[in-house]
Amino acid sequence: MINIGVDLGGTTIKMALINEEGKMIDKWVIATNTIDNGKHIASEISKSILKKIRQFGLETSSVHGVGVGAPGFINLDTGFIYQAVNIGWKDYPFKAELEQLLGLPVIVDNDANMAALGEMWLGAGQGTRNLICVTLGTGVGAGIICDGKILHGVSGMAGEIGHITVIPRDGAACNCGKTGCLETVSSATGIRRMALDALDYIDSESILRTMFETKGDITAEDVFDCAERQDPLSSTVTEKAAYYLGYALGALAVTVNPEKIVIGGGVSHAGDALVKPLKKYFRHFSLPKIADSCSIDLAKLGNDAGVFGAAWLCMQK
Template identity: 45%
Template sequence: MANQIYVGVDLGGTSIKVGLCDENGQLLHKYEGPTLSEEGAEAVLDRIADYCRKAVEEAGYAWEQVAGVGAGIAGFLNIREGIVELSANLGWRDVPVKKSLEEKLGKTVKIDNDANVAALGEAWGGAGKGISNLICYTLGTGVGGGIILNGRIYQGFKGMAGELGHMSVVPDIEAIQCSCGQFGCLETVSSATGIIRMAKNAVERGEHTSLALLPKITAKDVFEAASAHDETAQRIVSRAAYYLGRSMAHLAAMLNPERFIVGGGVSHAGELLFVPVRETFDKYAPAPLKADVDIVPATLGNDAGCIGAAGLNLF
């Protein structure tokens, strides 16, 4: 049994996940409970403190063995001060999470963006273990990301680095407006939302595709249709993969990572997605910057957030 443990909190709009990790990033125990954000920020922070203590107790550790607590939160954060400036998921504005949880738990608390801590989780105990320079994509409803440079999360000027989904990669003639207000963002083509949009547009244009027979199209449906040699679905997957690979080539030129890790629901498409992504990356990345660089799926799944949050006090 570990002498010291690190507690990580993955705070979502629906649920709060708490993970206990040892110093090597191994997940020792998990606890999960509802967020109930409608009860207000203070009630949620009380709930987080309660869940942390319950997780430690359930795992058979003493509270004195906790070396630090970290929390991953979606939204705009003042990471250095530990304040959630705005979180639409939680309905929070200017909530001093660090100060409040330190008072409730009697431990050092650090916070970071949910995508950053997921990247740190993969770097510490997942697909990036042992690699100091990597970039992690999360392909879900949107496209999130995190950048690890020299073994540490790269946060940028205001702690907002790693917004990979908002790189402009689609040319103007093909670009549509993103939820961020700009045009041509990666998120518009390589997220589940973007893939579904392209599929619906194809059906509305009257293209001959099995997707037209479905009452509601999901990204999984598109990948399954592509596997079954549906030409429309194959074209959509190819487009999503192409721009994802192009974005990686841009990042390779700027940051020279050793590995790209891709997680989130869309990554479950497997080699149907990864093969064309790798081909595009190989085509567009400068030769010296693509040598020995690999593109791999994430391995931690939904545990990446709480594992990475636990690591905030080590990295």
């Protein structure tokens, strides 16, 4: 049987045909059509999938189902999207509409959760049923898997770890309306902001400063590049991002006692520059017994984690 994984983002929709052994038979991408508050998205996904099924000479009876990782605030039982700001959806019965269009069972979950399931099935989380998969991108999110099951909470908002307060007083403003959230310091956006602050406050010469003066801006990626080239200012900023992430993950670990923490998303490309200090601070803020039974690794599936997880979730239903 074939499962179809869909990773619905604000600019692209990634899709893949995946068999039960986890072999990706094909993957393809379409643009996210946000015209008319995203009302064409379901039919465009449906058309694209049905075309692909024909193209591969498959019967719909040999397709087990379609799993979709979606952003926003979702009712997980009904696949009803309360709100997905980037896409334009509001109070939209996405699952029901897509099922009708496709004539196939559809399952919808949060994109961070799908990525976590993907890493558990075929990536850095293979072999464990107690896993936290952290995505460090523009924001910070997590899929938390306990005893093999995604932790959803009462309204599907579990894993919003980007909004753990790590600076209780005088922290930077967060999109959520609070201040001092993890997302304000350990996301790509947060790292860029801290680096710009550091350039303002610290007068010393630095390759990061030269980069900033040449390009007129810097990215989190630039900060990591410079840190790798032993730029002290960049190392300080990276260390700070790792400190706060280690602090939050320490609290998370004494709460859910995971066997593995997987770090994914764009910021994870920093690699050792981030992970080495992260491990140090994680241990500092966790209990020894809990830290001993928890490893921290980089994600393995990159942008494919979401479609793999979505396919896996289909298979379970």
